[in-house]
Amino acid sequence: MPSTPANKRVRGVSVFRPFIFGSEAQPFDPEKRPANAPTDHTHQWRIFVKGINDEDISYWVKKVQFKLHETYAQNVRTVEAPPFEVVETGWGEFEIQIKIYFVPESNEKPQTLWHSLKLHPYGPDAEGIKERREVVTSQNYEEVIFNEPVEPFYEVLTGGPTAGAAPRAKGKNSKQGAIRTAELPNSDSPKNPYSRATENKELDRMSEAMKTVETMIKEEKDRLTEREKTLAELRETEGVPAATKKR
């Protein structure tokens, strides 16, 4: 059987994979500070890259490199296996560079993202959250799109051979077991806020916002027409030519 060519691209096909990246932080409980934390540290935090609903992403992510602030010893941390995360303690917020390396079959360059580590609560009830020493989460939903992936990677991504890249029935022709997809769960759960339901809510919110903007534009246009009318009337009554009129 001929082996799959390593560099042949699956033409006309894009495969996307969703993931979440972000941080969680919590102030130390004064009663139980981590024994090895330096005295100026105030928080424990975690930076992570993970699948939606904790889905395993290691079939397409080979490793993740987190570049912490230079105040940290060995500030470049590479995580070769899931969970792709770094747990640390500290006192300050900073930007973390996240570099996602894809599996070797992908033939793709690593992708770089940035995340602002948040230690302090923000938004409504920030004070309450601080007082109760609740976890501060700052995370984002992201999708990586592989345009025309090379054939071996397409197989890794989808769990099946390309077969002309046509959609196949579940399990049919599958060399590696289950067909893989990037579908979101239908509804969210306390652990996972990213679902079709949240996506639909977001779309509704956006179409509401668009309606509001359209109304605002219409009102603004009406006001402008009204002003132009007043201006024309003034010119008429004052009898001053438009070009020379001064205030």
Ligand code: SLL
């Ligand atoms: C700030 N620009 O001033 C930021 C820097 C640095 C954070 C934050 C401790 C490192 C360590 C730490 O939290 N560094 O002691 O290992 O807010």
